[in-house]
Amino acid sequence: MTQEGQRVVLRRHPIGALRPEDFSIEAQSALAPGEGEFLVRTLFVSVDPMLRIFIDSAPLGGTFPAMPPGTTIPGPAVGEIIESRHPNFHSGEFVEGRFGWQNFAVSNGAGVNKVNRALGGPANALSIGGLPGFTAYVGLRSAGGVKPGQTVLVSGAAGAVGSVVGPLVQAAGGRAVGIAAGAAKCAYLVEKAGYAAAADRTAEDFTAQLARALPNGADLYFDNVGGPMLPRVLPFLARGALILICGLMDQYQGEDRSGPDHLPALLRAVMGKGVRLQSFTQAGQQALRPAFEAEMAALVAAGKIDVPLHVEEGIERLPYALCGLFDKAVAGKVLVRVAAPVETTTHSRIVEETS
Ligand SMILES: NC(=O)c1ccc[n+]([C@@H]2O[C@H](COP(=O)([O-])OP(=O)(O)OC[C@H]3O[C@@H](n4cnc5c(N)ncnc54)[C@H](OP(=O)(O)O)[C@@H]3O)[C@@H](O)[C@H]2O)c1
Incomplete structure (x- = not known):
């Protein structure tokens, strides 16, 4: 044929x-x-x-x-x-x-x-069963998994990857805090996507919202966007936190969108708070598919992801x-x-x- x-x-x-x-x-x-x-x-x-x-x-x-x-x-x-x-x-x-x-x-x-x-x-x-879901799963694994009580801050949280990170963090006993643009997406994160709290990056009081959502700081920053969001969240990272670069959505359309040089602030966080920075890719991680599918199927069956x-x-x-x-x-x-x-x-x- x-x-x-x-x-x-x-x-x-x-x-x-x-x-x-x-x-x-x-x-x-x-x-x-x-x-x-x-x-x-x-x-x-x-x-x-x-x-x-x-x-x-x-x-x-x-x-x-x-x-x-x-x-x-x-x-x-x-x-x-x-x-x-x-x-x-x-x-x-x-x-x-x-x-x-x-x-x-x-x-x-x-x-x-x-x-x-x-x-x-x-x-x-x-x-949930494809690239975004698998990326969320591999990313959290590459960070060493989420321990009960840990806080995970996620940028681009209402996107395809972030929408899976929330339920996975929740299932592991962690506390997910999402960043998204607008009140509707923030409501979605808290009401439907397993997030304990959300901060609206377009709101004037965004920093105050982050401060309220992260009283003890974030242990992991699951970053989907890069760009100028990184220096904004640095003050809210806990000592020894890991910045996990999943993607750099803000920088894909041209490096000039990154704005001023934020490296000094990042280096201060690295030296002063022991913050670490790493990236990961889902590519080449096919061996994790069976465990991933089993975990996602359990979340679907329990009605914990949609x-x-x-x-x-x-x-x-x-x-x-x-x-x-x-x-x-x-x-x-x-x-x-x-x-x-x-x-x-x-x-x-x-x-x-x-x-
Ligand atoms: N490492 C890997 O193996 C791997 C695999 C697949 C995807 N990725 C990466 O994962 C990231 C998320 O992918 P996705 O499929 O979830 O994308 P998506 O569905 O398009 O969601 C991305 C979210 O990022 C936010 N965003 C977009 N532009 C932004 C900007 N300039 N500043 C701040 N936030 C911005 C948007 O949310 P708000 O506007 O609501 O903030 C959007 O909902 C991407 O960077 C992608 O390249 C990595």
């Missing part, structure tokens, strides 16, 4: 803020799986901020090679296998993998996960959805549906985007 569809490619390396014109849509050539491969029809495609790094002309200051224009945008997607010549993957199975921004993909199974129905419908395999999904319709919406992530007004995970849904389950709560 062969299929034809569309794919979204990089048209040019973005300069500063992303624009939809940085991408173009092309017809996809017919694909057929070879021996040991399978063909996937994608249903939902994930929209992830880290893509902004990968499509830059000098990713993370040139740490990675630049992606040539014309390349299909990479990233996680969920789909249905429609033809298989692979012994362990079968037609009709739902799988999550780095299938990219395209209607069809051929895979040899590397890095592909079968959709775990204990984590909800297929779309949830890109949220991350809203914001679903846009049609492959042509992908560039717009990615651009919109950087001033996203909603809490939860953003996806684009590129083919008709096959089912919904009680755990797949789909909230339609209103834009």
